[in-house]
Amino acid sequence: MKLIVGLGNPGSRYEITRHNIGFMVVDLLADKLNIDFRKKSHFSEMAEGRLGGEKIILLKPLTYMNLSGQAVSSAMSFYKIEFSNLLVVFDDMDLDIGRLRIRPNGSAGGHKGMGSIIRMLGSEELPRLRVGIGHPEYQPVTDFVLRPFSDDEWAEEKKAITNAADAILLWIEEGIITAMNKYNSSGKAE
Numbered sequence: 001m002k003l004i005v006g007l008g009n010p011g012s013r014y015e016i017t018r019h020n021i022g023f024m025v026v027d028l029l030a031d032k033l034n035i036d037f038r039k040k041s042h043f044s045e046m047a048e049g050r051l052g053g054e055k056i057i058l059l060k061p062l063t064y065m066n067l068s069g070q071a072v073s074s075a076m077s078f079y080k081i082e083f084s085n086l087l088v089v090f091d092d093m094d095l096d097i098g099r100l101r102i103r104p105n106g107s108a109g110g111h112k113g114m115g116s117i118i119r120m121l122g123s124e125e126l127p128r129l130r131v132g133i134g135h136p137e138y139q140p141v142t143d144f145v146l147r148p149f150s151d152d153e154w155a156e157e158k159k160a161i162t163n164a165a166d167a168i169l170l171w172i173e174e175g176i177i178t179a180m181n182k183y184n185s186s187g188k189a190e
Contacts, residue, residue, distance in 0.1 A: 001055040002172055003081050004029065005072055007090040007113040010062045018133040019065060019145040021091040021161070022113075025131065026058045028165040033058075042074040051172050068113040069120030076121065083121070087171060088128045089164065090114055091145065095132025098156040100164055102129050102171070102180045127176055131164050133157070 006026030014020050026047075030037060033056060035049035040062070047058040057079065061071035076086065084104075090113055095101060105125045108115035118124055134153065136144035149157050163183060171179040 001081060003057045003075060003086045004168055005059045005088045007065060007068050009064050016148045017146050018091055021131045021133060022089040023060050024161050025089045025164040026060060028161055029168055030058055032165055043071040054172055065113040067116055069116035072117045073120040083125050086126055088117060088126060091133045092130035093133055093135045095130060097132050097134045097153050098160045099132035100167060100183045102167060102184055104176050129164055131160055
């Protein structure tokens with residue numbers, strides 16, 4: 001069983017903002033798996049399906065970003081999922097738009113949602129997929145992450161969302177090392 005968590009903020013106000021890249025990636029993944037977010041449980045919207053013989057659970061926490069750990073901890077505990085079978089997808093200002101980074105573990109890197117998950121689960125040994133959103137030049141970080149992409153940025157970011165969903169499918173089928181080797185060098189499939 002695999003649990004894929006996309007981080008974001010609920011509500012139409014945040015729907016197309018940079019901070020909601022995690023939600024956008026798992027929405028596309030749900031489309032690719034032909035499943036829907038029909039269930040609400042574990043402080044989240046959930047979608048369940050299968051890929052091959054593997055049960056897949058997609059989670060979009062409704063707790064708002066900074067409390068994402070509540071939702072992830074609840075689902076992990078209920079389904080008895082090992083850390084290696086969890087993948088958290090979130091935005092990263094330290095990566096250029098369009099770039100991806102998959103890692104088996106690491107710190108929160110200043111990301112409040114990932115920080116909440118690490119605190120609630122008591123470990124940094126959590127696989128993650130970071131999607132680059134670029135870095136603000138002259139505006140506060142909060143304003144930057146809660147604003148939409150420009151048209152030019154969005155064209156590049158849509159490709160990254162597709163690549164991220166494909167990277168997750170590869171992670172499910174062939175493991176994190178294969179996904180890292182294919183998507184970490186350029187952020188794009190080679």
